[in-house]
Amino acid sequence: MVKKVTVADTALEASFRVAELIAKKMKPHTTGEEIIGPACIIIVETMLGKEAQEQISKVPLSNNTISRRISEMSTDINEEVVKQIKSKRKFALQVDESTDIAGKCQLLGFCKFIDKDIVGQFMFCKELQTTTTGEDIFASVNSYLTEHGLSWNYCCGICTDDAPSMIGKYKGFITRALKENPSITTTHCFLHREALVAKTCGEELTEILNQAVKMVNLIKSRPLQNRVFQKMYQEMGANLISLILHTDIRWLSRERVLNRVLELKEELKAFFREERHDIFIKLLENHTWCLKLSYLADIFMKLNELNLSMQGRLEGIVTSVNKMKGSQRKLKSWKSAVQRDDVSNFPSLQQAGYNGFGTVKNLILNHLEQLREAVDKYFPSLSTEKLEWIVSPFELADMAEELDFTEIERDEFLDMSADSTLKVKFEKSDVTLAAFWHAALGEYPNLGQKAISLLLPFSTSYLCEQAFSAMATIKSKQRNRLLSLEDDVRVALSTLRPDIKSFCSKHQSQVSH
Known part of the structure; x- marks a missing residue:
């Protein structure tokens, strides 16, 4: 039996759409009432008639409602990102911190993993309550990973701006992270160095x-x-x-x-x-x-x-x-x-x-x-020699003994270099390196995981810098009392779309009075 769609149902979905639009807004202090306000309702009535105007006026748009909608969408997006990371088992981190308009320190984190091709996603935005030492940063990141069941063993790379709090010899964030997983590749942002x-x-x-x-x-x-x-x-x-x-x-x-x-x-x-x-x-x-x-x-x-x-x-x-x-x-x-x-x-x-x-x-x-x-x-070590086998896997078969492989990885490399089917796939212009090695995981799992671990690490903190600009727009002088930025920033920056239809099915449809 097909469910009948009521005015209340469409109003509920519309409120989620408006909340998503506000999170991705251009104006720093837009509210739901401003997006669908009296002027808009008059235009709808003039163009589409009284019935359409009545439906638009029933969309719930209070500040608290919009805030709840954004929070629900943020939770859904975050759960999907965590689910994808767990299924892929490998991810790279990009971490940076900055101060917002209210003088609060915000720690931002992005991740990168392979899902057929490389995917970059927002992870978290956590306020550092007092100091901003390496231990504070590590505690915040570690808390997020622990809360969502992610292991440091999944992390293959971390990119930072190389501030003292990040690279301190004894208590720096990276030093603490390397104690959890010594095989993590650390990178000083290329943009900062340039x-x-x-x-x-x-x-x-x-x-x-x-x-x-x-x-x-x-x-x-x-x-x-x-x-x-x-x-x-x-x-x-x-x-x-x-x-x-x-x-x-x-x-x-x-x-x-x-x-x-x-x-x-x-x-x-x-x-x-x-x-x-x-x-x-x-x-x-x-x-x-x-x-x-x-x-x-x-x-x-x-x-x-x-x-x-x-x-x-x-x-x-x-x-x-x-x-x-x-x-x-x-x-x-x-x-x-x-x-x-x-x-x-x-x-x-x-x-x-x-x-x-x-x-x-x-x-x-x-x-x-x-x-x-x-x-x-x-840039003291500008060399891709250790990555040459990833870039040209079918041209270096004769050098397999000289490459940094385990016995299992070397055998897989020799087998793969003779695989004509994969060679044809590799030579296609529309196939990226990451997509190729993801495709090779099925037959050559050890070699594929090694290649992905070397390809994933970020080389720049570009996503964090981009997020700081979005953060400055979201938390402006007009909205400097926002208690939490994470939900708004996640909905604004994530490339994943929330499942609004699923949200609506879990809510009781109610219209504004």
């Missing part, structure tokens, strides 16, 4: 950057000055909207700030003449200074491109290492080109012309060498 490389400028170039930033901040930090400058460059026919304010915490802002200064150089000179800032006028009229600024804009652009290329939900060790190795080779190539007076790799510098290039050539060569040394310093 940002440290980008800060390697030397005194002279750092001074150039600081002088350009002072010019911009002199205008941008004063509303009157900013309005005057906007009026001036609009009258001069400039198409750009405005200068860009630079802040150290925004790693990728330097390139855009410097490029904007170069593009508005004439307008800036006119403004500083009118305001009588002689120091800045001399700098902008100094061709050598402008050449240095052009080079800085170009090199920051290239470093930003590298940083952005490593940002992604499922970025892995293999791809990140390959990108950093490629950047090492490019630095060497750029240096050789500059030695030949070839600056085609640096478009802004090339546009500035070769006049006076000799005065900055040695400075550029030294900086490129400093960057190469910085990559060696912050």
Whole structure:
């Protein structure tokens, strides 16, 4: 017998849909009443009639109701994630902490596991009540794993920002985690390390950057000055909207700030003449200074491109290492080109012309060498030799004796390297490495598990950084009294959809009075 769908049933489901929409909202203080408010009801009545308006008005939308709906969906999503991890037996962790708008420390965790292909999912958002030591972080993560029946033995990798609380020798989070499972692979976030490389400028170039930033901040930090400058460059026919304010915490802002200064150089000179800032006028009229600024804009652009290329939900060790190795080779190539007076790799510098290039050539060569040394310093082990058998399993059969295998794994590797069916699957362009090794698990379980354990670890803390942005939107100045963020953040960030039909079947349908 088919159940008759009533107005109450549709109103109940609608309230869950609204709650999900609020959790994924763009506006920081949206409520259910704002989404389906008087104006919306009037529009529905006008477009669809009185009956539709009456049904919409019966959707339960109080704050407490929406909060319960979000909590139920969060619990459902979390249970599904835990269920998938338990069925796959292997997962990698990404952990980071930050302070929210109310000054509370929030610890975020994401996991990665293989379900036909690599899947990244939100795990938890826990408030650290007092201190934020490695022991506090470990206790919070361990509590979550224990509560949901997950073992540290399932964990094959942990990625952090390498803060002292994370890597402390005696009481750091990673140190405690390694005591639970010594085989865990630990990774310092590639994005953080690349940002440290980008800060390697030397005194002279750092001074150039600081002088350009002072010019911009002199205008941008004063509303009157900013309005005057906007009026001036609009009258001069400039198409750009405005200068860009630079802040150290925004790693990728330097390139855009410097490029904007170069593009508005004439307008800036006119403004500083009118305001009588002689120091800045001399700098902008100094061709050598402008050449240095052009080079800085170009090199920051290239470093930003590298940083952005490593940002992604499922970025892995293999791809990140390959990108950093490629950047090492490019630095060497750029240096050789500059030695030949070839600056085609640096478009802004090339546009500035070769006049006076000799005065900055040695400075550029030294900086490129400093960057190469910085990559060696912050990425001391840029090698995928231990992963070559994963990337090219059918080409290394003759080297099986030299690979780090147990006897069982070596036998499976030799058998697999002769498996023509798997070779055809491996050579398909639409099959990822993770998907291939997941498919190989059935026939070659030991080798497959080893490959998955090496492929799973995160190379960046990108998901945590992305979650901090969502957290800032959810817990804003208008909502700074939220007691718990976990449910809202989980529903907002998880790629899993809650089973709303199942929720509705467990509730008694009631409409608003």
